[in-house]
Amino acid sequence: MARRPHGLVYGALAVSLAVNLIGAGYLGYASWQPKPPRTVESTIGFVSGRYAGPIGESIRARLEAERAALGTALEEMKAARRATRQAMAAEPFDRARLDALFEEARAKAVTFQRLIHGAIADAAEKASPADRARLDRSGED
Incomplete structure (x- = not known):
């Protein structure tokens, strides 16, 4: 006669199922969250954050100076x-x-885009050759 699985096996299966359901729920919840609306602040942060060091800082400064035009x-x-x-x-x-x-x-x-690209071009123009050399490796497209 075949022996039935013990309660320990059923318990392990229940825990595994619970962990998988919690993980799937978290991933589903996280991926279905709506994107926050684009704002001037998020645009400035995103664009300047894509460039490392002094170039990113220069881009941020230029975009902050043009905040009103960028907002419009x-x-x-x-x-x-x-x-x-x-x-x-x-x-x-x-x-x-x-x-x-x-x-x-x-x-x-x-x-x-012209406002954003102008800030990037100005920052690149003012940057040192070493900082410009790092641009190609500073982020994904």
Whole structure:
């Protein structure tokens, strides 16, 4: 006659199942959290944080100096993107209006990017050759 597994085996299986469910729940919860909205502060932190040392500090200083213009550009870009989503949901659907709004959204994104790229270019221009040499290894694309 076959012997039944002991309570110890059932207990170990229950603990293993509980640990796996807790781990899966944590991973699911962590991955489904909504991203925080983009703000001027998070943009400055993200952009300057991608560059090490004095270059990152220089980028931060320039973006802080242009905080008002960066904020305006960010809000205009967000508004243009909202308008495109509203146009996509509108009835009747108007392709020409949507195309025009996409063009406007691209123009607003270019203005926003121009401020950021200008800060990066100025920081790189003022940096020492040694600091610029480290740029290629300072982060992922």
